[in-house]
Amino acid sequence: MTDPVLLTIGDLARRTGLSVSAIRFYDSRGLVAAVRSSGGQRRFERSAIRRLSFALIAQQMGLTLTEIEAELSSLPLSRTPTREDWQAISGRMRERLQARIVRMEQMRDRLDGCIGCGCLSLDRCALYNPGDRAARAGPGPRFLMGDRAADFEAD
Amino acid sequence: MTDPVLLTIGDLARRTGLSVSAIRFYDSRGLVAAVRSSGGQRRFERSAIRRLSFALIAQQMGLTLTEIEAELSSLPLSRTPTREDWQAISGRMRERLQARIVRMEQMRDRLDGCIGCGCLSLDRCALYNPGDRAARAGPGPRFLMGDRAADFEAD
DNA sequence: GTACAACCTCAAGCTAACTTGAGGTCAAGA
DNA sequence: TCTTGACCTCAAGTTAGCTTGAGGTTGTAC
Numbered sequence: 001m002t003d004p005v006l007l008t009i010g011d012l013a014r015r016t017g018l019s020v021s022a023i024r025f026y027d028s029r030g031l032v033a034a035v036r037s038s039g040g041q042r043r044f045e046r047s048a049i050r051r052l053s054f055a056l057i058a059q060q061m062g063l064t065l066t067e068i069e070a071e072l073s074s075l076p077l078s079r080t081p082t083r084e085d086w087q088a089i090s091g092r093m094r095e096r097l098q099a100r101i102v103r104m105e106q107m108r109d110r111l112d113g114c115i116g117c118g119c120l121s122l123d124r125c126a127l128y129n130p131g132d133r134a135a136r137a138g139p140g141p142r143f144l145m146g147d148r149a150a151d152f153e154a155d
Numbered sequence: 156m157t158d159p160v161l162l163t164i165g166d167l168a169r170r171t172g173l174s175v176s177a178i179r180f181y182d183s184r185g186l187v188a189a190v191r192s193s194g195g196q197r198r199f200e201r202s203a204i205r206r207l208s209f210a211l212i213a214q215q216m217g218l219t220l221t222e223i224e225a226e227l228s229s230l231p232l233s234r235t236p237t238r239e240d241w242q243a244i245s246g247r248m249r250e251r252l253q254a255r256i257v258r259m260e261q262m263r264d265r266l267d268g269c270i271g272c273g274c275l276s277l278d279r280c281a282l283y284n285p286g287d288r289a290a291r292a293g294p295g296p297r298f299l300m301g302d303r304a305a306d307f308e309a310d
Numbered sequence: 311g312t313a314c315a316a317c318c319t320c321a322a323g324c325t326a327a328c329t330t331g332a333g334g335t336c337a338a339g340a
Numbered sequence: 341t342c343t344t345g346a347c348c349t350c351a352a353g354t355t356a357g358c359t360t361g362a363g364g365t366t367g368t369a370c
Contacts (some may be wrong), residue, residue, distance in 0.1 A: 010346065020347085021329055029327095039336045041347055061262065067326070090266060097263045101256060107216065108252045111245060165316065175317085176359055184357095194366045196317055220357070 006035070006043040016052045023052070031055055031069055033077070047080050052091065061097055161190070171207040173293055175190065179205070186224055188232070202235050214291040216252055 013020045026032050027042065033049050034042035051072055060067045071089055075081045168175045181187050182197065187206050189197035206227055213223045226244055230236045 008346080019329080022327085024348090025328060037336085037347095039347085040349095059327095063261075073331065094263060094266050097259060097266065101259050101263065102255050104216075104259065108249060108256065111249050111252065113175060175358085179318090181357060192317095192326085192366085195319095196366065198335080216359095274353080 006045065007048065009034075009042045009044070012044050012048055012052070015049050016056070018052060018056070026052065026065075028057065029065060029069065031065065031072060043079070050081070050086070051075070058093065061093065062100065063096075161200065162203065164189075164197045164199070166206070167199050170204050171208060171211070173211070181207065181210065181220075184220060184224060186220065186227060189287055200235070205241070206237070207229070209241075213248065216248065217255065218251075
């Protein structure tokens with residue numbers, strides 16, 4: 001390291017567990033910002049470690065890179081993020097997580113009902129979330145199921 | 156419908172909410188089986204509705220198509236699955252779901268600790284699941300983080 | 311007996327999130 | 341100065357889960 005306060009991409013990779021290519025990719029996506037050395041190599045501030053750590057955690061929680069970018073964009077670009085900056089993000093993540101937990105608990109409870117009858121019928125158990133499926137962009141089922149009450153009688 | 160007990164791919168699409176192309180794709184993957192009409196068109200038994208419904212629910216729960224195929228392969232091919240056959244699958248799904256809920260609750264509780272200090276440091280909060288990341292195939296971080304205790308002191 | 315929606319088979323395209331490879335440059339130690 | 345590992349860019353490849361399109365056939369209703 002030429003400048004002790006700046007990290008090379010390799011340093012950052014070792015510190016975060018990410019691959020060098022992944023960090024370059026994140027850089028291109030704007031998740032982390034790098035300054036360049038005189039020779040054109042990336043140099044990162046230490047706060048990049050935390051940004052990337054956050055990205056890893058958020059991915060675990062099921063966020064897409066686009067969503068993670070949005071969260072990170074709430075951090076100040078000019079100054080090093082403070083404890084309070086990170087607290088705000090963490091709080092929002094907790095809410096997201098909690099919402100997902102509630103949804104999964106609902107699914108589980110509905111599944112419990114299904115196990116009893118062995119039916120697994122969508123109309124009676126409503127084991128899927130229409131809102132979610134409708135909101136889904138890209139590949140996947142495009143429209144929702146209407147009335148299917150009779151479909152599960154005789155199969 | 157020529158044969159009242161068999162469904163065309165369009166019928167199945169309307170009944171499940173899946174697109175015709177998705178059903179063809181699932182057929183090619185072996186998730187559902189079709190017999191062919193004299194002219195070569197697919198004809199499905201009514202039990203295909205339930206298989207596909209199950210696939211949709213399982214996707215909601217985060218299973219990949221490969222995993223769903225594995226679950227569905229426990230169903231008898233020769234006879235129409237019974238209530239008990241489906242109960243067995245539902246039970247396993249409940250277990251998977253419960254395990255995921257527990258994991259997410261753990262994440263939430265760890266996040267709670269992080270919110271207090273605003274640190275979001277991986278070493279202290281252990282907010283990610285090493286086992287999961289290591290198990291991941293394909294793209295993504297390939298190795299795990301070692302000791303990073305000093306990395307979060309001064310950023 | 312003909313119209314025409316619905317079906318068929320490939321092959322190729324798409325998004326996410328990266329990796330891999332080719333061909334070339336930088337930087338730090340001996 | 342020279343070596344060599346680390347770094348650079350850009351293009352193309354990868355997996356999952358489908359969709360889209362081209363070009364052609366089926367089946368049913370009139």
